[in-house]
Amino acid sequence: MASNTTNDTESLISTEVSVDRTHDQPASPETVVEATDIDVYYGDEQALDGIDIEIPERQVTAIIGPSGCGKSTFLRCVNRMNDQIDACRVSGELDFHDKNVYDDDVDPVALRRKIGMVFQKPNPFPKSIRDNVAYGLNVQGKTEGVDERVERALRGAALWDEVGDQLDSSGLDLSGGQQQRLCIARAIAPDPEVLLMDEPTSALDPVAASKVEDLIDELVEEYTVIIVTHNMQQAARISDKTAVFLTGGELVEFDDTATIFEDPADERVEDYITGKFG
Numbered sequence: 001m002a003s004n005t006t007n008d009t010e011s012l013i014s015t016e017v018s019v020d021r022t023h024d025q026p027a028s029p030e031t032v033v034e035a036t037d038i039d040v041y042y043g044d045e046q047a048l049d050g051i052d053i054e055i056p057e058r059q060v061t062a063i064i065g066p067s068g069c070g071k072s073t074f075l076r077c078v079n080r081m082n083d084q085i086d087a088c089r090v091s092g093e094l095d096f097h098d099k100n101v102y103d104d105d106v107d108p109v110a111l112r113r114k115i116g117m118v119f120q121k122p123n124p125f126p127k128s129i130r131d132n133v134a135y136g137l138n139v140q141g142k143t144e145g146v147d148e149r150v151e152r153a154l155r156g157a158a159l160w161d162e163v164g165d166q167l168d169s170s171g172l173d174l175s176g177g178q179q180q181r182l183c184i185a186r187a188i189a190p191d192p193e194v195l196l197m198d199e200p201t202s203a204l205d206p207v208a209a210s211k212v213e214d215l216i217d218e219l220v221e222e223y224t225v226i227i228v229t230h231n232m233q234q235a236a237r238i239s240d241k242t243a244v245f246l247t248g249g250e251l252v253e254f255d256d257t258a259t260i261f262e263d264p265a266d267e268r269v270e271d272y273i274t275g276k277f278g
């Protein structure tokens with residue numbers, strides 16, 4: 001423990017945040033995404049300061065921290081969604097399988113097929129369920145096996161049983177929780193390796209949020225998941241690793257989730273986890 005508040009902290013943790021991740025993990029997983037000295041500026045304002053992190057394959061990595069500390073900015077660095085923000089400038093190296101995604105020869109659209117993204121608010125297109133899921137495949141010009149891939153993605157997103165007989169209905173007619181799982185199906189249909197999730201349950205009711213959490217637990221068998229969450233209980237429940245960002249855009253600690261919540265090395269992390277600030 002980093003400070004002399006050990007007993008207070010333990011009692012808070014035991015009542016408020018329980019780490020119950022049971023996902024089987026390989027002893028030494030491969031690194032799939034590696035950031036080295038990533039700085040991000042919006043105009044003159046620095047949002048991230050020298051981020052170094054290695055994200056392991058087929059695990060859930062949670063990014064937590066107070067509002068404005070750069071969590072979403074980091075997530076958007078990974079698949080270059082920040083390219084779409086004019087004022088945003090990124091420096092440093094962000095490797096996906098040892099290839100810097102900021103190299104000139106990287107096509108961001110192709111990158112985003114490999115590194116899909118799910119947002120806070122479900123954002124299905126005003127199209128049928130089938131066309132929502134097939135969207136990425138259509139953009140790629142894929143015509144063969146589309147129906148099979150739509151079914152596989154909907155099954156993967158735990159939605160097939162609910163919508164398999166109404167694929168021509170509008171995605172907008174689904175409930176919020178179903179819409180979010182539809183967006184997850186859309187993200188996994190092109191067969192990505194990494195799923196970036198930016199507070200994917202915060203707009204959902206508790207039952208729908210719980211379904212998405214269960215789904216993440218299944219998705220990680222096939223995909224690497226990086227999830228931004230404000231909900232520390234959720235991070236403790238679903239993640240293998242946790243990265244704690246603090247104000248100033250600094251990554252102050254990154255470790256196994258159990259270590260972050262039960263025995264953090266940095267006093268500021270302990271203060272944040274125990275609700276002393278943020």
Ligand SMILES: Nc1ncnc2c1ncn2[C@@H]1O[C@H](COP(=O)(O)OP(=O)(O)OP(=O)(O)O)[C@@H](O)[C@H]1O
Pocket residue numbers: 042047065066067068069070071072073074085087
């Ligand atoms: N498009 C943008 N233009 C200018 N500044 C931005 C933009 N997006 C984020 N910022 C600034 O960058 C900093 C980090 O923002 P970011 O949204 O990444 O933080 P966050 O930790 O995800 O916040 P929250 O938890 O509130 O969503 C903040 O100061 C924010 O105001």
